[in-house]
Amino acid sequence: MYIHSQKVxxxxxxxxxxxxxxSSDKDVIAIKFPCCDTYFPCFMCHHSYADHAPTVxxxxxxxxxxxLCGVCGFELTIRQYFDCDSKCPKCQSGFNPGCQNHYHLYFET
Structure with a gap:
């Protein structure tokens, strides 16, 4: 599916x-995986669709x-995402703060 011109x-x-x-109100980001340069909503979706192990x-x-903010399509750097206080810096839509519990699945910690 294309979301704001980005394939997810x-x-x-x-x-x-x-x-x-x-699928909560605040689950509105996709994360690009470095192993395949592809956006996925979560690590489980990557597991379901990709034919390789994810890298962080x-x-x-x-x-x-x-x-990727799923509400407005703004692309954040990883650093911007860490520093955004769970809100899109462009449209102010709230992101799920619980995603922090899974950072180790996406980012070197």
Whole structure:
């Protein structure tokens, strides 16, 4: 599915990047995986669709745009995402703060 001109793979349930695994009001981001340069709503969607094991973003790559706001289409760098206080810096839509519990699945910690 294309969301704001970005292709997002996975078990999507709507056009704001919510998926079958995470579909609350605030589950409105997709994360680009460095192993395949593809956006997915979550690590479980990557597992369902990709034919390879995921890799995480290294600290020296945190300047890379790898987070997509499903509400407005703004692409955040990983550093911007860490520093945004769970809100899109462009449209102010709230992101799920519980995603922090899964950072180790996406980012070098």
């Amino acid at each position: 793979e996975g078990l999507l349930v709507d056009a704001q990047t919510r998926c079958r695994h995470y 973003w290294k600290r020296e790559q945190f300047h890379t745009k790898a987070i």
